[in-house]
Structures are given as C-alpha cells and as structure tokens.
Amino acid sequence: MRVLLAGSTGLVGAQVLRRLLADPRCSAVIAPTRRALTQTAPKLLNPVMDFAALPAGTADWQVDAAICALGSTMKQAGSPEAFRQVDQGYPLAIARAVKAQGCDVFALNSAMGANVRSWFFYNQVKGELERDLRALGFASLAFVRPGLIGGERAEPRPGEQLASRVLGVLAPVLPRAWRINPAARIADALVEAALNPKPGVLVIGSAQLA
Numbered sequence: 001m002r003v004l005l006a007g008s009t010g011l012v013g014a015q016v017l018r019r020l021l022a023d024p025r026c027s028a029v030i031a032p033t034r035r036a037l038t039q040t041a042p043k044l045l046n047p048v049m050d051f052a053a054l055p056a057g058t059a060d061w062q063v064d065a066a067i068c069a070l071g072s073t074m075k076q077a078g079s080p081e082a083f084r085q086v087d088q089g090y091p092l093a094i095a096r097a098v099k100a101q102g103c104d105v106f107a108l109n110s111a112m113g114a115n116v117r118s119w120f121f122y123n124q125v126k127g128e129l130e131r132d133l134r135a136l137g138f139a140s141l142a143f144v145r146p147g148l149i150g151g152e153r154a155e156p157r158p159g160e161q162l163a164s165r166v167l168g169v170l171a172p173v174l175p176r177a178w179r180i181n182p183a184a185r186i187a188d189a190l191v192e193a194a195l196n197p198k199p200g201v202l203v204i205g206s207a208q209l210a
Contacts, residue, residue: 002028003194004061004103006051006094007069009033011149012109015187016069017044025195030060051090054097065105065194066098080121087122088129095133104139107193109186112147112206134201142193146181147206181209 003020007013008031020026021041030045031037037046047060051070055061068091077083095106114126130143189204 001026001064001195002030002062004030004032004063004066004094004098005069006032006067006091007071007109008037010069010071011183012186012190013069015183016067016190019187019191020067023191023195030063032060051093052085054093061097061101061103063098063101063103065107065197066094066103067107067109067190067194068094069109069190070094071109074122083121084125088125088132091129092132095136095138099136099138105194105197106133106136106138106140107142107144107190108133109190110143110145112145114143114145140193140197140199140202142190142197142202142204144186144189144193144204144209145206146186146209148180149186150180150182181206185209 003026005013005016005020008017017029017031017039020029021044026043028043028045029041030047032047032049032051034048034050036048037044045060049055070086070091072083072086074080074083077086091108098106108130110130111123111126113120113123114130115123116127116131118124118127133141186209189209193202193204
C-alpha cells in the first residue's frame with residue numbers, strides 16, 4: 001500500500017513514519033513537509049511544499065491510505081486563526097486532495113474531547129475537523145483520540161511535562177481514559193487503521209491507548 005503521512009516531524013508522526021517504513025504491507029510512504037527531512041529510505045518520498053498551497057492532481061497524492069498527525073498549540077501557532085489553519089484547515093485540505101485522487105482510507109490523530117460544541121477552543125476545532133472529514137465520505141475513517149501524549153518532544157511543552165509527571169504518579173489509581181497515552185501506542189493505532197482499514201467510522205479512545 002502507498003500511504004501519505006502528514007505531520008511526519010512531530011512526536012507521533014515521527015513514530016508513524018518509522019513504523020510505515022518498517023512494515024512490509026507499506027510499499028511507499030509519501031511524507032510532505034515544509035522542510036526536507038534528514039531521513040532517507042528506499043520507499044520514502046519527501047515532497048517539500050507549503051500546506052497552504054497544496055498541489056492538485058499530482059502522482060504524490062495517488063495513495064491507498066492517508067494518515068494525518070499534524071497538530072500545533074495556541075502558543076506555537078500564535079493566534080486562534082493560525083491554530084485553526086494548522087489543526088483544521090491543513091488536514092481537511094489534505095483529506096480532500098487524496099480523496100480526489102481515489103484514496104478511500106483516512107486516519108486522523110485527533111484528541112480526547114473532540115466536540116463541535118465543546119467550550120474549549122482546542123476541542124471544538126478538533127470536533128469540527130472530525131465533522132468535516134465525515135462529510136467527505138471515506139469508506140474507512142479512523143479517529144484516534146489520545147489524551148495527554150507521552151514522549152520526548154523536540155520542542156518542550158512545560159505545561160505538558162508537568163501534567164505528565166502528575167499523571168505518571170497517579171496512574172495506578174486513575175481510570176484508563178485519564179492515563180498518559182504513549183506516542184508509540186498512538187502511532188500503532190494510526191498505522192493499523194491505515195494498513196488494515198475497517199469499513200465505516202472507527203473511534204479509538206484514550207482508554208484504548210493507555
């Protein structure tokens with residue numbers, strides 16, 4: 001299978017990329033990025049592009065499945081509008097591009113609490129993206145909804161690190177849904193959803209990722 005991976009430089013996306021390159025079910029990985037990856041591999045294609053101006057109708061978008069692990073924070077994005085563009089606008093544009101080229105399998109790294117009616121802007125945006133993806137009519141659509149993601153990020157997030165330490169101490173007494181979700185478990189779920197797709201909409205919650 002040819003798989004497109006968006007977000008290959010992030011904490012989860014980098015683990016997804018490693019798994020796809022090692023998986024014999026995957027014949028090619030198309031990993032578009034804004035800057036060229038330092039990693040190379042025989043079945044890795046790394047088109048450098050601006051996600052705000054995606055190419056249309058190119059061979060790069062003719063894939064069997066797509067995984068989106070793009071994501072930001074309000075601090076990184078700089079404004080609510082910029083955050084919405086990265087976490088909703090870009091993933092939706094990618095989904096439309098691969099769907100137009102015949103792809104019918106899409107897996108999204110979403111978030112626990114994704115809901116269009118949420119009082120929290122972050123969860124509201126994630127919910128709106130899930131709603132918009134459903135409307136595209138993929139034969140197989142997976143929403144992986146982690147809670148707090150565990151792992152070492154290239155750019156530390158102090159608040160996330162503090163929460164990780166607290167949840168790590170409390171893990172034995174916490175419900176599974178509130179425990180830390182290791183990036184490796186999230187990556188496993190995304191890869192399996194793409195390479196072994198199930199018909200319909202699949203939601204993988206944080207309790208399944210703990």
